[in-house]
Amino acid sequence: MACNLWREKLDAFVDGELPVETEREFDAHLRACTSCAADVANRVQLKGAVKRAGRRFAPSADFRRKIEKQLLPRKRTWSAAWIPAVAAAVVILFAAAWIAGRWTAGSQAAIGELIDLHVTTLASANPVDIVSTDLHTVKPWFEGKLPFAVNVPDLKNTPFTLIGGRVTYLEQEPGAGLLFQYRKHRLSAFILQDRAKWKNIGTTGAPVRHASFWVETWSAGGLRYFVMGDTSVANVEQLSDLMKRAASAE
Amino acid sequence: MVIPFSKAQDQAQRGDEFAELALPLFDSLYNFACWLAHDRSEAEDLVQETYAKALKGFSSFQTGTNFRAWIFRILRNTFLNSRSGLASQTVALGDEGALENVPAAVTRDTPESILFERANQDAIQRAIENLALPFREVLLLAEVEEMPYREIADALGIPIGTVMSRLARARRVLRGELQGKVVRA
Numbered sequence: 001m002a003c004n005l006w007r008e009k010l011d012a013f014v015d016g017e018l019p020v021e022t023e024r025e026f027d028a029h030l031r032a033c034t035s036c037a038a039d040v041a042n043r044v045q046l047k048g049a050v051k052r053a054g055r056r057f058a059p060s061a062d063f064r065r066k067i068e069k070q071l072l073p074r075k076r077t078w079s080a081a082w083i084p085a086v087a088a089a090v091v092i093l094f095a096a097a098w099i100a101g102r103w104t105a106g107s108q109a110a111i112g113e114l115i116d117l118h119v120t121t122l123a124s125a126n127p128v129d130i131v132s133t134d135l136h137t138v139k140p141w142f143e144g145k146l147p148f149a150v151n152v153p154d155l156k157n158t159p160f161t162l163i164g165g166r167v168t169y170l171e172q173e174p175g176a177g178l179l180f181q182y183r184k185h186r187l188s189a190f191i192l193q194d195r196a197k198w199k200n201i202g203t204t205g206a207p208v209r210h211a212s213f214w215v216e217t218w219s220a221g222g223l224r225y226f227v228m229g230d231t232s233v234a235n236v237e238q239l240s241d242l243m244k245r246a247a248s249a250e
Numbered sequence: 251m252v253i254p255f256s257k258a259q260d261q262a263q264r265g266d267e268f269a270e271l272a273l274p275l276f277d278s279l280y281n282f283a284c285w286l287a288h289d290r291s292e293a294e295d296l297v298q299e300t301y302a303k304a305l306k307g308f309s310s311f312q313t314g315t316n317f318r319a320w321i322f323r324i325l326r327n328t329f330l331n332s333r334s335g336l337a338s339q340t341v342a343l344g345d346e347g348a349l350e351n352v353p354a355a356v357t358r359d360t361p362e363s364i365l366f367e368r369a370n371q372d373a374i375q376r377a378i379e380n381l382a383l384p385f386r387e388v389l390l391l392a393e394v395e396e397m398p399y400r401e402i403a404d405a406l407g408i409p410i411g412t413v414m415s416r417l418a419r420a421r422r423v424l425r426g427e428l429q430g431k432v433v434r435a
């Protein structure tokens with residue numbers, strides 16, 4: 001097939017919409033035609049860039065709660081109507097006891113999940129969605145993507161370098177993920193809207209050891225901050241102080 | 251009114267089934283609504299109305315068919331019937347098949363490579379905003395939601411051939427915009 005005929009199928013090819021046999025033939029053509037191969041590479045890049053740029057708007061936590069309330073109470077209404085009151089009371093008592101017992105464990109689970117996110121980020125070929133060492137580029141990038149402003153620390157005259165940022169999710173709520181470099185180590189800072197269940201964590205004001213990572217967490221201005229890395233405790237503390245200063249400077 | 255046990259149970263199960271299918275799409279619906287309406291508060295109203303309509307009409311939804319296409323279609327129709335939706339439909343589509351006037355891509359210093367280096371998402375977002383609604387919605391469903399052509403056709407209620415031609419044109423226009431050559435859809 002002539003090159004110009006293949007070109008008509010470029011979009012369908014990058015979208016994975018060609019029949020298997022045609023796709024195989026196209027694949028063979030690409031190995032021989034650098035022009036079409038370059039075009040495919042460009043289109044794949046544009047596809048990825050549009051995908052990232054298109055995920056622009058995140059709903060606020062309030063709106064999410066409103067919708068969940070709108071869709072989920074049906075279950076509770078039905079249960080209340082048909083399950084005998086005594087059984088419901090017993091279930092509630094057990095649940096309360098269980099929740100109280102798991103309160104601390106739940107908070108620790110959040111730290112565990114964030115460490116997982118940090119490790120996944122390090123393993124990713126594209127660890128950040130906005131690549132920049134400039135806080136004035138990264139900070140505005142989050143605008144419109146999160147229901148709060150992200151304060152990025154000024155790292156001049158510090159041993160840290162900003163790598164970039166990304167929008168991340170914990171328990172279906174969006175937050176900011178910032179990635180920093182310290183020598184050959186990378187550290188993550190996560191900023192999320194604070195939750196009542198986290199009130200008992202980070203009360204010592206110092207990093208704690210979790211798995212093989214040092215994690216410092218604190219709450220300020222309705223937001224919850226987590227800084228973590230596998231470097232020394234002093235590094236995590238220093239980066240946390242820079243984050244705190246950035247937040248209080250606003 | 252006393253609802254028979256079996257009917258109440260059935261309704262509750264249907265409600266649960268709806269929530270299970272609908273809630274995971276919340277972020278996608280909201281993002282799409284914002285791109286359509288260009289206004290967060292209007293987008294919230296759209297999403298809320300979409301869920302209310304979808305829940306009401308859920309009995310007509312056939313289990314096993316594409317729920318995502320169905321609910322996106324409700325969202326999009328709700329938007330088209332809104333004030334800003336009606337205003338957005340005044341944009342002329344022109345000849346959807348005519349692509350000759352759109353500049354072809356060059357392989358060196360392409361918009362993609364420049365954007366990749368600079369990670370300039372703002373430029374892409376502006377370019378998407380500048381697309382006329384019929385092209386913007388096809389592009390977002392294909393790239394952001396990663397819908398296959400068939401699903402996009404179902405969601406928008408247009409033939410699959412139209413999906414392909416609009417998508418091709420949207421991409422060309424986007425590339426043209428990013429190259430600094432303003433090409434309107």
